[in-house]
Amino acid sequence: MKRVLRTLAGEYRRCYINHMVKPSSQNDAATRDRILAAAREIFHRAGFDGARTQDIADAAGINKALLHYYFRTKDQLFEAVFEDAFRTHFAPIFEMMAAPDTPLDEKIRRFIDTYIRTLLLHPYLPGFVIHELNRNPQRMAVMAMSAGRGALTAVFDQLRQGMASGRYRTADPRQLMVSLMGMVVYPFIARPVVSELLHLDERAFHDFVLARKDEVHRQCFAMLNP
Amino acid sequence: MKRVLRTLAGEYRRCYINHMVKPSSQNDAATRDRILAAAREIFHRAGFDGARTQDIADAAGINKALLHYYFRTKDQLFEAVFEDAFRTHFAPIFEMMAAPDTPLDEKIRRFIDTYIRTLLLHPYLPGFVIHELNRNPQRMAVMAMSAGRGALTAVFDQLRQGMASGRYRTADPRQLMVSLMGMVVYPFIARPVVSELLHLDERAFHDFVLARKDEVHRQCFAMLNP
DNA sequence: GTCTATACGGTGATAGAC
DNA sequence: GTCTATCACCGTATAGAC
Numbered sequence: 001m002k003r004v005l006r007t008l009a010g011e012y013r014r015c016y017i018n019h020m021v022k023p024s025s026q027n028d029a030a031t032r033d034r035i036l037a038a039a040r041e042i043f044h045r046a047g048f049d050g051a052r053t054q055d056i057a058d059a060a061g062i063n064k065a066l067l068h069y070y071f072r073t074k075d076q077l078f079e080a081v082f083e084d085a086f087r088t089h090f091a092p093i094f095e096m097m098a099a100p101d102t103p104l105d106e107k108i109r110r111f112i113d114t115y116i117r118t119l120l121l122h123p124y125l126p127g128f129v130i131h132e133l134n135r136n137p138q139r140m141a142v143m144a145m146s147a148g149r150g151a152l153t154a155v156f157d158q159l160r161q162g163m164a165s166g167r168y169r170t171a172d173p174r175q176l177m178v179s180l181m182g183m184v185v186y187p188f189i190a191r192p193v194v195s196e197l198l199h200l201d202e203r204a205f206h207d208f209v210l211a212r213k214d215e216v217h218r219q220c221f222a223m224l225n226p
Numbered sequence: 227m228k229r230v231l232r233t234l235a236g237e238y239r240r241c242y243i244n245h246m247v248k249p250s251s252q253n254d255a256a257t258r259d260r261i262l263a264a265a266r267e268i269f270h271r272a273g274f275d276g277a278r279t280q281d282i283a284d285a286a287g288i289n290k291a292l293l294h295y296y297f298r299t300k301d302q303l304f305e306a307v308f309e310d311a312f313r314t315h316f317a318p319i320f321e322m323m324a325a326p327d328t329p330l331d332e333k334i335r336r337f338i339d340t341y342i343r344t345l346l347l348h349p350y351l352p353g354f355v356i357h358e359l360n361r362n363p364q365r366m367a368v369m370a371m372s373a374g375r376g377a378l379t380a381v382f383d384q385l386r387q388g389m390a391s392g393r394y395r396t397a398d399p400r401q402l403m404v405s406l407m408g409m410v411v412y413p414f415i416a417r418p419v420v421s422e423l424l425h426l427d428e429r430a431f432h433d434f435v436l437a438r439k440d441e442v443h444r445q446c447f448a449m450l451n452p
Numbered sequence: 453g454t455c456t457a458t459a460c461g462g463t464g465a466t467a468g469a470c
Numbered sequence: 471g472t473c474t475a476t477c478a479c480c481g482t483a484t485a486g487a488c
Binding site: 028 | 471472473474475
Binding site: 254257288289291295296 | 453454455456457
C-alpha cells in the first residue's frame with residue numbers, strides 16, 4: 001500500500017499542481033492511481049468483456065461507487081488503461097527505431113532486447129493489446145499515427161540502403177520487419193502453446209526467452225545475409 | 227440457408243447413422259450444425275465473454291431456447307466450437323509434421339503453405355484460439371498430447387541430424403521452431419497493427435500474405451544456413 | 453423439435469448519507 | 471472523497487404450449 005503510494009509520488013505531484021486549488025484530501029490522486037493499477041491488472045488478464053468492475057474495485061481495495069466517481073464508466077476506465085499501456089510500453093520502442101542516425105544493427109539489437117525485457121515484466125500485455133485491437137481495429141489508426149509511422153520509414157530507408165550497397169539480401173523490407181516482430185512477440189502471445197509443447201515451467205520459459213534475445217538477433221541477420 | 231444445409235450433408239449422415247433410431251424430424255442434425263456454424267462465427271469474432279447467445283441464435287435463424295435444447299449451456303456450445311476448430315485446422319498440420327519420412331525441406335514448405343492458406347480462409351481463428359488459451363491455459367495440455375508432441379520430436383530429430391552433418395547451423399531447435407511459427411502466424415494475429423502500419427487494405431493484405439509464403443521459406447532456410 | 457413467455461442472477465451505474 | 475444501499479437492465483437458462 002505505502003509502496004504503491006511512494007512509486008506514484010511523481011504522478012501525484014503533477015495532478016496536485018494541475019488542480020492547484022482544493023487538494024481537499026491528502027490521497028485523491030493516489031487512489032486514482034491505485035484504481036488504475038488494479039484495472040490494468042484485471043483488464044490485461046481478462047480483456048474488456050471478461051473484466052468485472054467489482055473485481056477491479058476489490059483489487060484496488062475500494063468499492064464500485066468510488067470507481068465510478070473517478071472514471072465515469074467502465075469504458076472510460078478501459079480507455080485510460082489501454083492508452084496508457086500503448087504509450088508506456090510501445091511508443092518508446094517506436095521512437096527509438098525512428099532515430100535516423102542509429103545504425104540498423106544497433107536498432108535491431110535494442111528492439112529485441114527492449115521488447116523482450118518489457119514483455120517479461122508484463123506477460124499479458126501483448127495478448128491484451130492484440131485482442132482489444134481486433135475488437136476495435138480503428139483504434140489502431142490513432143496509435144499508428146502517433147508513433148509507428150516514423151519508425152517504419154526510417155528502418156525501411158536503412159534496409160533499402162543496405163540492399164542497394166549489397167550488404168543485405170534484396171527483399172521486401174515489410175516482410176523482414178513483420179518476421180522480426182513475429183519472432184519477438186510470438187512466444188509471449190502464444191505462451192500456453194509454447195510452454196506446453198516445450199515442457200517449460202515458469203522459470204524455464206523465462207530462461208528460454210532470455211536465451212532468445214541473442215538467437216533472434218542471429219536469425220535476423222542470417223535472413224539479411226546476401 | 228439451403229446452401230449451408232447441402233454443405234453439411236456429410237456431417238448429417240454421420241449423425242443419422244450414429245443415432246440409428248428415431249430420425250424423428252427431417253432436419254435435426256442440420257439445425258444442430260446451423261447452430262454450430264453460427265456459434266463458430268460469433269465466438270471466433272468476439273470470444274467467449276464477448277459473444278451473446280442471442281446473437282448466435284439470430285445468426286442461426288432460430289431462438290435461444292432451441293440453442294439450449296441442442297447444447298445444454300453456453301459453455302458446452304463453446305467447448306464444441308473450440309475443439310472443432312483445433313481438430314479441423316491445427317491437428318492436420320501437426321500430423322503432417324510428424325511423418326518420419328518426409329524430408330524437412332518439404333515439411334517446412336508444406337507447413338508454411340497450409341498454415342497461411344488456412345488462416346486466409348479463417349482470419350479470426352488464431353486470435354480466437356490464442357485468447358481462449360490464455361483464459362484457460364490447462365486446455366492446452368490436452369491439445370498438446372493429442373497432436374503436437376509427435377510433430378515436434380520428429381522435426382527436432384531431423385533438425386539435429388542436419389546440424390550434426392553440417393548442413394544446418396548449430397542452434398537450439400526449439401528457438402528455430404518458435405521463430406518459424408511466429409513468422410507465419412503473427413501477421414494474422416496482429417492484423418490490425420500490420421494493416422494499419424503498412425497501409426494495407428483487405429486486398430493488399432491478402433497479396434502481402436501470399437507473397438509471404440515464399441519469403442518466409444527463404445528466411446527460414448537462411449536462418450538454418452551454417 | 454420448435455416456439456413464446458418468464459424466472460433468476462449478475463453487472464454497470466446512481467442516490468444519498470457521512 | 472468514500473461509503474452503503476439500491477436500481478434498471480441484460481444475458482443465461484428453464485417451463486410449458488404446440
